[in-house]
Amino acid sequence: MLRATAWPEPLQFIVLPVPGLKPIALREIPPIALGPGRLGDWQTVMATLTPLLNQYHEIKSRYADCILLFRMGDFYETFYQDAEITSKVLGIALTSRPHGKGERVPLAGVPWKSVDSHIAKLVKSGYKVALCEQLEDAKAARVVVKRDVTEVITPGTVTRASLLEERKNNYLGAIASDGGLLGLASCDLTTGDFLVTELD
Numbered sequence: 001m002l003r004a005t006a007w008p009e010p011l012q013f014i015v016l017p018v019p020g021l022k023p024i025a026l027r028e029i030p031p032i033a034l035g036p037g038r039l040g041d042w043q044t045v046m047a048t049l050t051p052l053l054n055q056y057h058e059i060k061s062r063y064a065d066c067i068l069l070f071r072m073g074d075f076y077e078t079f080y081q082d083a084e085i086t087s088k089v090l091g092i093a094l095t096s097r098p099h100g101k102g103e104r105v106p107l108a109g110v111p112w113k114s115v116d117s118h119i120a121k122l123v124k125s126g127y128k129v130a131l132c133e134q135l136e137d138a139k140a141a142r143v144v145v146k147r148d149v150t151e152v153i154t155p156g157t158v159t160r161a162s163l164l165e166e167r168k169n170n171y172l173g174a175i176a177s178d179g180g181l182l183g184l185a186s187c188d189l190t191t192g193d194f195l196v197t198e199l200d
Contacts, residue, residue: 051144053079053105059132063149066130067122071147073138075109076118076131083108089125090118116162119153123163129153159189169193 049057052072056079060068067086069076078086087094087108096104110118115131122129131151138145156172158164169188176183185196 055144055147059147059149063130063152066128066152068130068132068149069110069115069119070132071112071134072109074112076112076115077107077109079105079107081106085127086110086118086122089127090121116160119160120163123153123155123158126155157189164190 056068056070059070060079060082067078067082069078071077077083083094083106086092090108090110092108092110095107097107098104119129119131129152130149131153132147133150135146135148153160153163156170158170164170170190171186171188171193173184173186176185180200182199183196184199185194187194
């Protein structure tokens with residue numbers, strides 16, 4: 001259970017599994033070889049990476065349960081485990097590229113012009129998607145373009161018209177308990193429908 005600090009104590013939220021929502025295993029970043037058969041500590045490992053991958057890992061650490069679509073010019077790229085999942089779900093090539101000293105990183109990308117259809121496939125396959133955008137002009141960047149997540153898309157929080165089915169509601173639900181009382185709420189972000197009730 002997660003305690004909601006914005007609500008009066010002892011109100012609690014009950015976190016229920018969402019049918020069909022696939023968790024991404026929160027594995028460690030793959031070990032990075034520092035030489036034949038040698039692995040380094042985290043700081044040593046991060047020091048071997050390019051500034052771009054350091055930025056990626058910092059952002060990914062905040063959205064570890066999402067597929068992170070990382071904007072790089074005209075493409076959204078995925079790395080490591082996200083690339084493996086994206087490649088499989090979307091039926092696109094899984095490649096790799098060098099990043100840092102002797103490190104090849106799994107990579108799969110999609111053009112920005114067709115990203116909505118790819119997001120739709122990932123979400124319909126049960127994954128959460130975090131969209132990481134470039135927040136400044138690449139020409140103005142000193143070392144690496146500033147980036148951050150601007151949107152997290154889940155089956156219940158889709159608001160993009162291109163990802164919605166016209167004749168189907170898209171509800172998001174919540175349950176709260178307080179002693180013997182149970183509060184139920186659901187809303188459809190796209191239509192504004194909001195339903196709430198209390199049970200004892």
